[in-house]
Amino acid sequence: MGTHAESVSLFCDAMLASLARWLRAAGYDTGLASVSARDRAVLDACLAQSRILVTRDRHLAAHAPDGIRVVLLAVDGLDAQAAELTVALGIDWTCAPFTRCLLDNTSLHDATPGERTRVAPRARNLPGPFRACPACGRVYWPGSHVRRMQARLEHWNARGGNGAGG
Numbered sequence: 001m002g003t004h005a006e007s008v009s010l011f012c013d014a015m016l017a018s019l020a021r022w023l024r025a026a027g028y029d030t031g032l033a034s035v036s037a038r039d040r041a042v043l044d045a046c047l048a049q050s051r052i053l054v055t056r057d058r059h060l061a062a063h064a065p066d067g068i069r070v071v072l073l074a075v076d077g078l079d080a081q082a083a084e085l086t087v088a089l090g091i092d093w094t095c096a097p098f099t100r101c102l103l104d105n106t107s108l109h110d111a112t113p114g115e116r117t118r119v120a121p122r123a124r125n126l127p128g129p130f131r132a133c134p135a136c137g138r139v140y141w142p143g144s145h146v147r148r149m150q151a152r153l154e155h156w157n158a159r160g161g162n163g164a165g166g
């Protein structure tokens with residue numbers, strides 16, 4: 001059974017770094033343009049990797065060639081942008097939470113015993129899951145930070161596509 005996150009790949013412009021982290025937290029394969037990336041490179045990456053371009057940059061959106069789907073966000077602020085994206089793409093913010101590294105988008109694996117030694121001592125008795133990033137080595141566990149993020153993701157889902165917060 002495929003989830004929505006498995007069928008959608010995204011690419012955020014450099015202004016949307018925070019939104020990109022939250023999309024990764026929800027489980028979406030989300031590329032992020034570097035601050036220095038030229039428009040051409042951003043568009044080429046979207047085309048080559050079949051990614052939907054999510055941008056706040058009207059100029060960039062206007063230059064996207066046919067073949068790239070573009071979501072041009074009209075609002076600022078993380079909650080408002082999340083709501084706008086939910087309407088545009090039907091984002092399910094809880095489809096595969098904390099299965100990707102927030103920093104580099106790599107799929108996480110179950111932490112090995114060696115990786116689990118990097119979990120903070122006070123968190124080692126949590127029920128898990130404990131996951132690790134094979135690219136950067138960061139370990140994720142359901143501590144208070146992750147639980148707060150999870151609550152916000154659930155809130156965005158519950159809010160649904162009603163466009164609240166304008």
Ligand SMILES: [Zn+2]
Nearest residue numbers: 101104133136
């Ligand atoms: Zn990583």
